[in-house]
Amino acid sequence: MATSAEDLLKYGNVSQNYLTEYFVGDSNMGLTAPEKLFYIADGIESAEPKQDDKKSSKAYFNGGGQETTTITGSTRSVDFSGDRAIGDPAQDLIAGLADTTGSARNKWFRENEYIIGDNGKLQLVSSRTGIVTWSDITDKGGNASDPGSFKATATYTSKPQTLKTPADATKLATVLTETPSVNSKILGLDAEVQGATTPGK
Structure with missing residues (x-):
């Protein structure tokens, strides 16, 4: 059946970055939300998720000599930057890792992505949870009259658990309860899970 222009004309939801919520937990074991978890936001001006791909390129005779690129691995991370907010529990936890090494740098981490739905409610549409290693931690510094800077990178140690609506609506309801x-x-x-019949707060 032919595709019409009306079929192709679709609109998504362009959401602002602050609607994505990041959490760090004082645990380095498993996906279960720890008792002590904190919202990463105070003093944070920028959160930059990125996907670092490991690539392999080869050219075969039946490809006319054209190289084909294959992604053989991919690692997700989030770069945080902003002003040092001393006393903020999330920043204090991360900054406190600066002098540690190895598994001591590993902490529980979650990313919850929201949109504002047509009903005016915040709707949870996806979530990632996993263990991350915190690196490149900057705890204060800068010009004398400026606020102290804060920077840190969270890199997943393995592929995170990714949940998306509508397939994972039930599990996302648990995520909304935990965080x-x-x-x-x-x-x-x-706030509610997108498409859920029972909204949460």
Whole structure:
């Protein structure tokens, strides 16, 4: 059946970066949300997720000499930067890792992605959870009259558990219970899992 222009014309939801919520937990074992977990936000100006791909390129005779690139591995990380907020539990936990090495740098980590739905509610559409290694930690520094800087990179030690609606709506409801939306409090909006019949706060 032929595809029409109407079929091709689709609109997504362009959301602002602050709607993605990041959490760090004082644990380095498993995917279960630890008792002590903290919202990474105070003083944070930028969060830059990136995917570092390991590539292999080869040219075969039946490809006319054209190289074909294959992704043989991929590692996800998030670069955080901003101002040092002393007393913020998330920043204090991460900054406290600067003098450690090895597995002591590993902590539980979660990324929750929200949109604002047509119903005016925050809707959780995806979540990633895993253990990350914290590296390149900058705890203060800069010009005399400027706020102290803060930088750190969270790199997953293995492929994170990724949940997306609608297939994982039930599991995302558990995620919303374990890590309630902080923007729900900030913005005064209810939060729910996209497509769920029972909203959460």
